[in-house]
Amino acid sequence: MELFWEIVISALMVIGGVFGLVGSYGLVKLPDPMTRLHAPTKATTVGVGSVLIASMLYFAVFRDDLSLHELMITLFLFLTAPITAHFIAKANMHRDWKAEDLPRPQGDGQWAIYEIDSDTSAEELDEAEEAES
Amino acid sequence: MITYALMFAIACFTLALLFNLYRVVHAPGVTDRLLALDTMVINTIALLVLFGIAENTAIFFEASVLFAMVGFVSTVAYAKFILRGDIIE
Numbered sequence: 366m367e368l369f370w371e372i373v374i375s376a377l378m379v380i381g382g383v384f385g386l387v388g389s390y391g392l393v394k395l396p397d398p399m400t401r402l403h404a405p406t407k408a409t410t411v412g413v414g415s416v417l418i419a420s421m422l423y424f425a426v427f428r429d430d431l432s433l434h435e436l437m438i439t440l441f442l443f444l445t446a447p448i449t450a451h452f453i454a455k456a457n458m459h460r461d462w463k464a465e466d467l468p469r470p471q472g473d474g475q476w477a478i479y480e481i482d483s484d485t486s487a488e489e490l491d492e493a494e495e496a497e498s
Numbered sequence: 499m500i501t502y503a504l505m506f507a508i509a510c511f512t513l514a515l516l517f518n519l520y521r522v523v524h525a526p527g528v529t530d531r532l533l534a535l536d537t538m539v540i541n542t543i544a545l546l547v548l549f550g551i552a553e554n555t556a557i558f559f560e561a562s563v564l565f566a567m568v569g570f571v572s573t574v575a576y577a578k579f580i581l582r583g584d585i586i587e
Contacts, residue, residue, distance in 0.1 A: 402533060438566055441563075456581050
């Protein structure tokens with residue numbers, strides 16, 4: 366039974382290492398910023414996820430103390446990876462793309478990132494102050 | 499067998515960190531630098547966990563939890579700064 370767990374843990378570690386390497390290699394290799402966004406945010410979270418699960422299994426099987434800390438880290442990374450990817454994509458659109466170059470989104474509006482008054486602006490604040498006084 | 503797999507994984511993540519470092523230094527744009535730093539944090543978390551297995555101690559989990567949180571917050575703050583020119587409006 367020990368051999369089985371050893372094989373499982375080793376396989377998870379190797380998979381994690383390969384995925385992490387491929388993700389970071391994609392960061393160097395891929396041609397433009399938006400495709401570069403794709404490589405690390407997908408591959409490294411899979412890589413780190415399987416390394417963390419390998420660590421959890423290792424401590425549960427060979428050290429007899431099952432801790433769920435790793436699951437917490439995995440969950441946290443899986444929750445935050447799309448948020449950071451979204452923010453980086455927005456920053457990218459803001460810096461390198463114009464609204465005319467992109468297909469229009471559905472509905473009447475423009476992409477939220479190009480709407481000048483999508484957030485609270487100085488004029489709106491002034492209007493709110495005038496309405497109060 | 500676990501020892502060899504561990505060494506292989508550590509070598510992979512070290513090489514990945516070197517790729518990231520190259521991308522941080524030779525970045526075409528500031529968002530690439532931000533993305534490389536974010537990936538660096540993720541690879542460092544994996545290295546910390548693997549080092550914990552190699553040293554046979556559970557003390558590195560807290561370090562990796564802290565690293566994950568600080569990395570997320572700093573990436574979002576930097577992206578927000580690029581986006582709006584301010585972090586908290």
